[in-house]
Each structure stands twice: as C-alpha cells, then as structure tokens.
Amino acid sequence: MSHLDGNALAGPMAELFAFDITTASARCSGCGAIAVVATARVYTDAAGTVVRCSGCEAVLATIVRAPDRVFFGFPGISAIEVRS
Amino acid sequence: MAVFTRGFTGRRREQDSRLPPGQTKVDDWPVLSAGPSPRVDTETWEFTIRSESGPPHRWTWDEIHELGVEDITTDIHCVTHWSKLDMAWRGVSLDLLFEDVETSYDYVMAHSYGGYTTNIPLDELLDGQSWIAFEADGEPLGIEHGGPARLLVPKLYFWKSAKWIRGLELMPDDDPGFWEQAGYHLHGDPWKEERYW
Amino acid sequence: MIRRGRAAWHVGTVREARPETPSARRIVLDVPTWPGNAAGQHLDVRLTAPDGYQATRSYSIATSGPDTLLELAVDELPDGEVSPFLVHELAVGDELDVHGPLGAFFVWRPDETSSAPVLLIAGGSGVVPLVAMARAHAAAGDPTPFRLVYSVRTPDDVYFEKELADAAASATAPLRVDYIYSRVTGRLTRDTLAAVAFPVSAAPQVFVCGPTAFVEAVAGWLVDIGHSPTSIRTERFGGT
Numbered sequence: 001m002s003h004l005d006g007n008a009l010a011g012p013m014a015e016l017f018a019f020d021i022t023t024a025s026a027r028c029s030g031c032g033a034i035a036v037v038a039t040a041r042v043y044t045d046a047a048g049t050v051v052r053c054s055g056c057e058a059v060l061a062t063i064v065r066a067p068d069r070v071f072f073g074f075p076g077i078s079a080i081e082v083r084s
Numbered sequence: 085m086a087v088f089t090r091g092f093t094g095r096r097r098e099q100d101s102r103l104p105p106g107q108t109k110v111d112d113w114p115v116l117s118a119g120p121s122p123r124v125d126t127e128t129w130e131f132t133i134r135s136e137s138g139p140p141h142r143w144t145w146d147e148i149h150e151l152g153v154e155d156i157t158t159d160i161h162c163v164t165h166w167s168k169l170d171m172a173w174r175g176v177s178l179d180l181l182f183e184d185v186e187t188s189y190d191y192v193m194a195h196s197y198g199g200y201t202t203n204i205p206l207d208e209l210l211d212g213q214s215w216i217a218f219e220a221d222g223e224p225l226g227i228e229h230g231g232p233a234r235l236l237v238p239k240l241y242f243w244k245s246a247k248w249i250r251g252l253e254l255m256p257d258d259d260p261g262f263w264e265q266a267g268y269h270l271h272g273d274p275w276k277e278e279r280y281w
Numbered sequence: 282m283i284r285r286g287r288a289a290w291h292v293g294t295v296r297e298a299r300p301e302t303p304s305a306r307r308i309v310l311d312v313p314t315w316p317g318n319a320a321g322q323h324l325d326v327r328l329t330a331p332d333g334y335q336a337t338r339s340y341s342i343a344t345s346g347p348d349t350l351l352e353l354a355v356d357e358l359p360d361g362e363v364s365p366f367l368v369h370e371l372a373v374g375d376e377l378d379v380h381g382p383l384g385a386f387f388v389w390r391p392d393e394t395s396s397a398p399v400l401l402i403a404g405g406s407g408v409v410p411l412v413a414m415a416r417a418h419a420a421a422g423d424p425t426p427f428r429l430v431y432s433v434r435t436p437d438d439v440y441f442e443k444e445l446a447d448a449a450a451s452a453t454a455p456l457r458v459d460y461i462y463s464r465v466t467g468r469l470t471r472d473t474l475a476a477v478a479f480p481v482s483a484a485p486q487v488f489v490c491g492p493t494a495f496v497e498a499v500a501g502w503l504v505d506i507g508h509s510p511t512s513i514r515t516e517r518f519g520g521t
Contacts (some may be wrong), residue, residue: 002493005517010383011325014288020385038386046118047163047243064267066280071267087292087378089328091370095362
C-alpha cells in the first residue's frame with residue numbers, strides 16, 4: 001500500500017508539540033537508526049495514522065483521532081532530539 | 085472554532101436500521117492499511133495456538149482446511165464507521181481448533197504475520213463466534229484484506245479480526261494489542277460503541 | 282529552536298478559484314491572520330459538514346513570504362472525498378479552516394549560505410512547493426543556480442506555467458526548467474534525469490515532490506547516479 005512521509009505529520013503533531021517535529025531526529029527502537037522524522041513512512045489509510053521507520057518498518061508512533069480527543073503513541077521511539 | 089464548510093457533505097453515508105450506532109452502510113470494501121502487507125505463501129503458512137500448558141498446536145494450510153470449512157454470512161463493522169451487511173465468508177470455526185487446547189486462561193492475543201496484535205476474551209472466540217477465514221465474497225482473501233487467512237470475529241469491531249493471522253496465544257490478563265495500546269477500546273463491542281479508551 | 286511563523290488554525294476566504302489544468306484548480310485564499318510562510322511549506326484544509334463530519338487534507342502553498350494571500354493548486358482525485366469539492370463546489374467568498382504554516386523540512390530559503398546549486402524534481406501536482414521555491418529564488422534575486430525537472434503527462438497538465446516562465450527569465454536568479462511530457466515523449470527515466478540534472482560533482486541540494494511511487498523511483502535513481510542521500514529531501518503526495 002502507498003504511504004506518505006513524515007512531512008505529513010507536521011499538522012497532526014502540532015497539536016502535541018509546540019514546534020515542528022518533522023526536522024527533529026528520532027531513534028528507532030527496532031533497528032537503532034537515528035533519522036529525521038520527515039523521512040519516516042506515514043500510513044494514513046488505517047484506523048489511525050501509523051508512523052514507521054524507513055529502515056526497518058518498525059512502528060515509531062501512532063495517532064488515533066476520536067471526535068473530542070487525540071491519542072498520541074510513541075511505541076518505537078526511545079528519544080527525540082530537537083535542536084535549538 | 086470549526087467553520088461549517090458551505091456545500092460539503094463528505095461521501096454519501098447510507099443509514100440502515102440493522103447498523104450499530106454511528107455506523108454507515110457501504111457497498112465497497114475499504115482497505116485499511118497500517119503498513120506494508122506481509123506476503124505469506126500457503127506452502128509455508130502455519131497457524132499456531134499456544135497455551136500455558138502442553139506443546140503448541142500447529143496446523144499447516146492443508147491441515148486446517150481438513151478440519152472442515154464452512155459458509156458464514158455475517159455483518160462486519162469497522163471502527164472507522166463503515167459496515168458491510170450480509171457478507172459471505174468461508175472459514176474454519178475456532179471451536180474445531182480449540183478442541184484439544186487445555187487452558188485456564190481467559191484471554192487471547194492474536195498474532196499476525198508482520199507483527200500486528202489484538203486481544204480478545206476467549207469466551208467471545210468460542211461457541212460459533214469466530215473463524216479463521218480464507219474467502220470473502222466468493223473469492224480467496226486478497227492480500228490487502230488479510231489474505232491468505234485472517235481471524236474473523238464479527239461481533240467485535242473489525243480491527244479485532246486480525247489480518248494475516250499467524251497464531252493465538254492464551255494469556256491470563258486482557259493485555260492490549262496494537263490498536264488497544266494506541267487508543268482503541270480493550271473490548272470493542274460495536275453495539276455499545278466501545279471505540280476508544 | 283527558531284520559531285518562524287508557528288502553526289495555528291486560521292480562517293481563509295476564497296478570493297479566486299479558476300481552472301489550472303483540465304483536472305486541477307488554482308485557489309487563492311485571503312488569510313488575514315497568516316504569519317507568513319517559507320517556500321515549500323504546506324497547510325492543512327479542514328472541511329466540516331453540517332452533521333459535524335470532518336475531513337482534512339494537506340496542500341502545498343505555491344507562494345511564500347509575508348503575504349497573507351496564499352495560492353494553492355488542487356488536483357481532483359477521481360474517488361476523492363475532498364478534492365472534487367474543492368475543484369467543483371468551492372466558490373469565491375467561501376470560508377475554509379486552514380492549519381499552518383506547516384513543514385520545516387521540505388523548505389528552501391534564500392538567506393541560507395550555501396554554494397551548492399539546487400535541483401528541483403516534480404511529478405505532476407508535486408510541482409506546487411517547488412514553484413514556491415522557484416518564485417522565492419527569483420523574488421530574492423538569489424544567484425544560486427536552480428534547475429527544475431518537471432514531469433507531467435502533457436503540456437495541458439502543467440501547473441503555474443507562466444509563473445515558471447517568468448522565474449526562468451530572471452536575469453539575476455538563474456533557473457532552467459526541463460519539461461518531461463510523459464504521454465508525449467515518454468516517462469522520466471534514470472538516464473533522462475541524469476542528462477538534465479546537475480552533475481554529482483556539483484553536489485546539489487535536491488528536492489523531489491510528487492506521488493509516492495514517483496518520489497521513490499526518482500530518489501532511488503539519484504542515489505544510483507551517485508548523489509548523496511543526505512542531500513535529497515522528499516515530499517510524497519498521496520495517490521499512485
């Protein structure tokens with residue numbers, strides 16, 4: 001199935017982060033690779049948004065939208081680096 | 085602060101009194117994909133049930149079919165608000181697969197090829213309530229819909245009908261699977277609209 | 282971190298809406314509270330139906346700078362839920378909820394010091410953020426050598442043709458545009474791309490935008506040709 005990339009997360013993640021996370025780097029808990037969030041694979045045709053590591057396809061993050069709230073999950077990111 | 089958008093209605097959403105609350109009837113079959121589809125050859129395909137006692141129970145593609153495939157006509161309900169009514173399926177009842185399984189555990193984690201998981205109470209899988217399904221709408225299950233085989237649990241939201249099913253693991257607690265960890269309801273009864281935490 | 286134009290929800294009013302190609306429409310939005318945006322950024326448009334149902338889609342902005350008049354180009358997807366509405370139903374005077382400016386990664390700014398040339402590769406409607414970059418480059422009189430390789434089915438399907446021609450005519454900001462008309466002279470290939478791109482030795486900064494399959498193919502070719510993966514930034518649109 002087709003996917004987008006982490007640029008598509010700029011809008012949804014703006015509800016959680018005060019800054020644009022697409023230029024932040026994250027370490028994948030699956031393969032250990034450190035990559036810019038904009039390069040992750042983003043699947044939007046699911047029961048929620050699923051963000052996967054471009055290297056190993058491990059799930060980095062999930063976004064589930066309910067009518068009145070949003071759930072952000074980060075099962076596969078051990079840390080995010082943000083530069084000032 | 086949402087502005088109502090003049091003239092926008094979204095896709096036509098058809099109602100039907102047989103639908104659970106918040107659901108809309110569709111005639112196509114939407115594909116929901118959370119990642120790349122795993123490719124599984126029926127030659128190497130295996131289904132396994134693991135309980136806390138005894139060795140795992142395994143079936144090859146041929147062995148599971150030998151247990152007896154039946155026709156099922158049922159409605160399915162996706163948490164993303166679409167439902168399909170009177171869908172034709174073919175599969176093997178989980179009652180046949182659990183015949184020789186001994187367990188004191190009450191919950192099951194379904195595991196799929198590709199890593200997907202979802203949790204279901206054991207008593208909602210038995211007594212004619214679920215199947216390992218191979219065909220839908222008269223065709224072998226396409227890969228994008230979970231083929232070659234998926235779990236079929238029509239009484240719960242369809243995220244519980246795990247695509248690319250590989251096995252079931254008995255567990256003592258109702259541990260959350262993939263979507264349940266991400267925000268979806270542990271149980272998922274469409275008639276009680278159990279969608280989210 | 283540098284907080285240029287932090288993302289927020291705004292209400293935009295449609296000032297212009299006209300055909301851009303046989304399947305796409307150019308839409309100009311007046312967003313009085315817009316903080317400005319960099320070239321390459323996008324916004325999310327959210328539509329709300331009378332029963333509360335909402336649908337949100339991302340659209341790249343063809344303009345940049347402090348201007349509060351934003352230009353978008355929307356391509357109609359045959360089975361789309363949002364694009365047919367924006368292309369056929371949306372009228373001048375209508376209001377839209379928009380969220381932005383979004384995206385700090387797929388951005389080109391004229392004030393950044395780099396001697397590397399810039400290679401822009403577009404597939405279909407993927408040209409929109411690259412048009413913003415070309416226009417920003419021309420408006421700033423920036424001397425960085427720019428090349429745009431624009432793959433599109435036929436000449437009728439070109440977006441922002443006049444704006445690209447104007448940018449390419451700039452005396453101070455060099456821009457070369459190569460059109461690849463896939464239905465006329467054949468699809469873009471690795472070899473035709475290599476022929477019109479900057480050489481590897483020039484170490485260009487590359488931006489690729491378009492449908493996912495196009496972006497993946499082009500990015501793969503660039504790496505095969507010898508370009509460094511870290512010099513390539515990609516933005517995938519939905520669709521085939």
